[in-house]
Amino acid sequence: MKINPKPENEIERLKALKEYSIMDSLPEKEYDSITQLASYICGTPIALVSLIDERRQWSKSSVGLGVAETTRDLSFCQYAIMGEDVYEVNNALENELFAKNPLVTGNPNIRFYAGAPLKDANGFNLGSLCVIDTESRILTNEQKTALKLLADQVVLLLDSRKKNADLLKSQKEFQNFIELSKDLGCIANVDGFFYKVNSAFTDVLRYTKKELEGKPFIDFLHPDDLDKTLKEVEKLSKGEKTISFENRYRCKNGEYILLSWNASPDPDTGNLYCIGRDITKEKEAELNLINSNKLLDESQSIAKIGSWKFDLITNDLIWSKGHYQIFDFEELPSDQLFNAYRNRIHPDDLLNLDKVLENTLTTGADLHYNHRILFPDGSSKYVVGIGKPHKNGKGEVVGIQGTIQDITDKTLAEQKIQEKAKEINDIKSALDESAIVAITDQKGIFSYVNENFCAVSKYSKEELIGQDQQIISTGYNSIEFRRDVFVTIANGNIWKGEVMNKAKDGSYYWESATIVPFLNEKGKPYQYVAISSNITKQKLAQENLNNALANLEKKNKELDQYAYIVSHDLKAPLRAINNLSEWIVEDMPEMPDAVSANFELLRGRIQRMENLINGVLEYSRIGRTEIEKETTDLKKMLNQIIDFVVPIEGFEISIADNMPIIETEKILLQQVFSNLISNSVKYNDKPIGKIECLYESLPDFHQFTVKDNGPGIAEEYHKKVFEVFQTIEARDKKESTGIGLSIVKKIIEEKGGSISIESENDNGTSFVFTLPK
Structure with missing residues (x-):
């Protein structure tokens, strides 16, 4: 084929x-x-x-x-x-x-x-x-x-x-030209109404387009200019063009400005296409110039321009006021001005200036020069000048006349631009050093890649330039993913994300990429710049972490199962011993009191052992079991706990009215409060035990306090009581597993809170703990 x-x-x-x-x-x-x-x-x-x-x-x-x-x-x-x-x-x-x-x-x-x-x-x-x-x-x-x-x-x-x-392109360009023009542009009808006006029209007259379009233009004319304007409109209605016709228009502030018009009629539509220019200042300047040179001096001062004239026959040097201002001189006699002028030129520029001047005097060529002015305080200016030689009948140069302009601002701006250009190049170099950079056209064809791109992709620049970016694409990135990226950037939006690519040797690498579309004048992307960083190691680390977390979860499940089996196997003989002791007591109702007391002690030890097993199992599960949060009314929950834990007689209970309703793991908070309140009950040594449950809202935390009037806890035990299997009193005196407060502390700290004790011997105890909001 x-x-x-x-x-x-x-x-x-x-x-x-x-x-x-x-x-x-x-x-x-x-x-x-x-x-x-x-x-x-x-x-x-x-x-x-x-x-x-x-x-x-x-x-x-x-x-x-x-x-x-x-x-x-x-x-x-x-x-x-x-x-x-x-x-x-x-x-x-x-x-x-x-x-x-x-x-x-x-x-x-x-x-x-x-x-x-x-x-x-x-x-x-x-x-x-x-x-x-x-x-x-x-x-x-x-x-x-x-x-x-x-x-x-x-x-x-x-x-x-x-x-x-x-x-459409031409119309848009024409419209932009008209809108950006500093001249006043409008379309009017021979019947005397504005049809369209441009932005300059509204800027100059200070009316809005709504206030002008559709209104008779004679409403804005100076009354004295009405007749001559109507005559010009009559000429235009006959197909004639108007050139440099002038009249006065009223601005919104009531002032009048003088406009010079060029107008052309369209015989088919009857529309008048008019361009106006505000010549108010020009007219004023023209009138003032006739009477004095003041306006010229002011204009030169504003424009930082000066004029000069040098007579080679008389050696007279004449400067305008603007020229003196540029050099910061007071007016000087001609014989002093020349030397003062040369003394203020930067020494490094004087020799070149003399060469340029000599060339004009010798050849009669126009004078073009630039140099720096050096002031006594060390500051300087940049100036540019032009001059025209005057010749006598023999063709000899007898004088030169010209202008000079202070271009310091322009020169400094250009220097700033050069500095910025260098800064941009430095930024680009830094970007090339630290990032992976690629540029593609709108079809995805590489037009530029930097060295980092080549290093990570293992292709040379020659192998990449002119190739479709699909050369590094992988099947890992789905069609939907690639379509999402394309739709985002094709619509002119920046895309950010992670992408897996394929290197030349078949290996894979990950990038964290930002793709920026560059738009043409129509708002359509013509190229895309991708700036990326290599995150392959991070992705591998994340994958290893995910695997480790999965293994940890598996181990936790195995540990839960193991703990359940162990606790079940430990509890079985305890229950058998407890049942056997109860049978013996039932079979020997008349046994000695000492023997009966021993059996009661035995059953207490069995109960303590079972509580200890349950406590250890409960302690091991804290932080490893995900519990769903629920809306919890703490005052209601505390009342339920008190009904269950606190005896009816011998205790006074107080719950703060400001107890909140919060989102929390209810069962864990029940466990915390149950342990703290039951401890207050168990160790209280007063005829009437008092227990208070208090609350305070901190900026980032809920703070709770369980306070009692019991025997108190010495300061040296404030940390010890939170350790596993630790009790203050002997277990023979107070039945305890020594694990309750350990569970409380672990629950609170697992949730990001803290717990502390405020207590002294025989002066009551306050357990204060916080939980994040």
Whole structure:
């Protein structure tokens, strides 16, 4: 099969195709109508308007085929654009060019093809209007003629589309030109109404467009200028143009300005297209200039311009006031001015100035110079000057006259720009040093990669530039992921995220990337800059951490199961011993008191052992079991605990009214309060035990206090009581496992809080703990 036949004018043809800006454009019903008609006339199920660029065939419109494009080497249309007439393949299976073509041997099973070239006005075949069938056939002459005529209509549509785009561009440029113009622009009617005004019009007159458009322009005219203005409008209504016509307009603040108008009528619409210029100041300057040079001096001062004249015959040097201001001189006699002037020129610039002046005196050429002015305080200015020599009848230079301008601000600004340019280059260099940088065009083709990109991808720059960025793509990044990235940046938005890429050697690496679209004047991306960092190590570390967490969770589950089995196995013999002791007591109701007391002590020790096992199991589970939070009314919860834990008689209980309702793991908080309150009950040594539950809201924490009037806890035990299996009193005196407060402390600290004791011997105890809000 012959690959990619190309017309002799291929380069010019591709350029012509590009000028239409048609490739990858959205569907348009005008083209769809033509393909429908072509399919109907030729009796084929498939019809296409195909355009061929350097590497693909793309369909602007198609009937009966869902594929938008194919590679050029597989297309039939690449042969259609080689000639002038309809290119026809009656049976592709019998045609040596196409018999093995995948489009013939597979879907869509092409057997018949006929394509009329789309020839533009310059003779370039841009593509073809083609019809396709899955059965072999022959077109009639009438069908071929119709196909060619429809192809001509496609070209007309392309030309019309291009002209419309050019027109819209021109209109936009014209509109921008008018809106950005400093001159006043308006469209008026000969009937005396403003139709449109530009921004300069509103800026100068201080009216809004709403206040001007649709209003009679005579409403804004100075009464004395009304007659002459109407005469000019009458001339314009007859088709004449107005040049430099002047009248006065009233501004919104009541003042009048003088405008000079150029106007041209449109005979078809009757509209007047007018450009006005505010010449108020010019007129004032003209009048003042007649009477004095004051305005000139002021203008030179504002513009930092001075003028000078040097007579070579008399050696007289004359400066304007502006020139003196630039050099910061008081006015001097001519014989003193020359020396003072030279003394103020920077020494490094004086020699070059003398050379330029000598050249003008010798050759009569215009004088162009620049130098620095050095002031006594060490400051300086930059100036530029021009001069025109005056010659006598013999052609000898007898004098020079010119101007000088202070360009210090401009020079310093240029220096600043150069510094900024260097700064930008330094930033770019720093970015190249620290980041992975790549630039692609709107089609994803690499136009720039830095050394870091090459290092991580293991491709050379030569291997990457001009290649599609898909060269580093992996199957890990799903189609949906890639589509999301493309849609984001194609819409002009910045995309940030993590992406896995594939290096040249087949290894994979991760990047944290930011892709920034650069937009053209139409707001469409023309290139994308991707700045990335290599996060492969972090991703591997995260993966290892996830594996470790999974293993830890597995171990925790195994530990829970182990703890349950152990506690069950430990409790079984305890229950048997307890049952046996109860049976013995039942069988020997008259046993001695000492023996009975021993059995009671035995059952107490069994109960303590079971409580200890339960406490250890409970302690081990804290922080390893996820408990769902729920809305908890703490006052209600405390009342329930007190009903269960505190005896009815011998105790006074107080719960603060400001106890909050919070989101918390209710069962854990119940456990904390139950342990603290039960300790207050268990160790209270007063005839009437008092227990208070208090609350205080801190900026970031809830603070709770369980306070009692018991025996207190000495300071040396304040930390010890929170240790596992630690008790202050002997277990024979007070039955305790020594694990309750350990559980309390672990629960609170696991939730990010803290617990402390405020107590002295025989002076009550306060357990104060906090929980994050």
